[in-house]
Amino acid sequence: MSKDQAAVATVDQTRRQLLLAGVGTAGAAAFPAWAAEYPERPITFICPWPAGGTADQTMRALCVAAAKVLGQSIVVENRVGASGMLGAKAMASAKADGYTIGQIPISVTRFSQLGTIAPDPLKDFTYLARTSGQVFGIAVQANAPWKTLNEFVAHAKANPGAVTYAHAGVGGATHVGMEEFALAASAQFRHIPFKGGAEALQALIGGHVDALADSSSWAPHVESGKLRLLATWGETRVPRFKDAPTLKDAGYNVVVDAPNGIGAPKGLDPAITKKLRDAFRIAVASPEFKSACDKIDAPVLYLDGPDYEKYVMTMMQREKLLIERLKLKELIKS
Template structure:
């Protein structure tokens, strides 16, 4: 006959095993029933910009696929790195996801954001790129890019250009072009593309280097687009040559994507990949992407991860080639 002490011990052990079993359940339940509540989506850019607009429509479509709302939260600042850092630091449960700017592969190596893009994210989908270009006011004496190059060679450092932040795509793209052309510009940094645009429209700066903020002004005849930076001409401005066509081996499309903190349960990651694959490939998203000159550049998670790794190495080489650390130190 068992003593009361042994029976109590046995009940304690069984209770412990039961608790362990219950503790193991949430992960499986999360994976099989996800999502059970609204999802937060961190957009690292201000509301109203091209990135914000593209992410909002993607999230609306993906929310329908997932059966839960996706609330977009703008956490702008530091060229997109404030929101990117917040995303990397969130719980990897699938309820906080967000946009990952490709520039994180550069800024992480420059030391402006303390994270490792190769280890700190679960990559879900590459979505779309951007149409970058060089534009001038309608009254500018520069009729073609050749005019700009000729002036910059004759008077080094006197031609000014406005860009949206040191180390960002517009700054780095222009410095790549300058190096390829053998010229030197006077770069003027702004806290965003909107302020840069206004000073170029006001003829305080010679050139604007930006994604398609210039587009409506070019169509309205207030600006002239000298070149775009993509692999191919943009359909909206099919008469404007690319830098590559003009003999400069520079292509900047800066495709962004969607990710989550590292450590997502595999079934949750699969669910998110399916939802965003459907969203990016939808006709609804493609129409919005066309309207903001954002070419669809979809990659699923495995290929997106490979793309990040390749870009990280390219940025290592570019930082050294352009001496970006010194440029950023000088401000």
């Protein structure tokens, strides 16, 4: 080897060492050489809800958009059960290498304080993005005797515990939201839990329950005239169903939107975390995701990972008060 070749080899070796040490260029500092190759294979995305449900639809659209940014496919795996906690626990327990990520149900802030088996929001997740909210509502069959929410409430008051409603799982947003509404209305309903919104919807359509408390799985059936929407649970009316009042419109100070979020196991490398945060930030703004949200009237409620984590911590305090107010520990045991 000539002196010139030896000099070039020495310079190249020095550059490689600087890059690996993370003290070369700004880009190298942000993305160590080994992390710069991520992802090298498909990523598994755990959705804790049944395939075909509203949350599943938006998460799949989001994963398609994020996959384009990352240059690898994102495979959605549905892990259903325990009101979303089985999937959340599976994701939190996975290896923190960036190849298993998933949806974090905001109800984890409730279950973690109820003494049930659930991940710990303070210890078990790396937060990547809050994505969108959900439109919840109370629907009944079109031939039901109640044409308005007030008629529905009046009947429940006159017949305590006789009116049944289906929901997507004990302790989940639809169950707790309905019980919060019942408390505000001084009414008593009998809840019938299912494994997800799709099953709960079929229970109403089949005439097995009197009402359904769910995210907008009811929407196409309301539009077709099969179901009647008595109220929605957001801050404002849903444009597509502007004749349906919010619970607040009807005089009940209850708002439930249960935003979806994306996370990974705790301990994820910061360089990989940044890649995923960037990918999902772009994915949330994509036409694919916006279209999926529009189909179910879901508002986009994006927050970057650090702000999303702060939001979750705030929700922990809110849920603590809600658990006490609704006596949820006793309700879940009953």
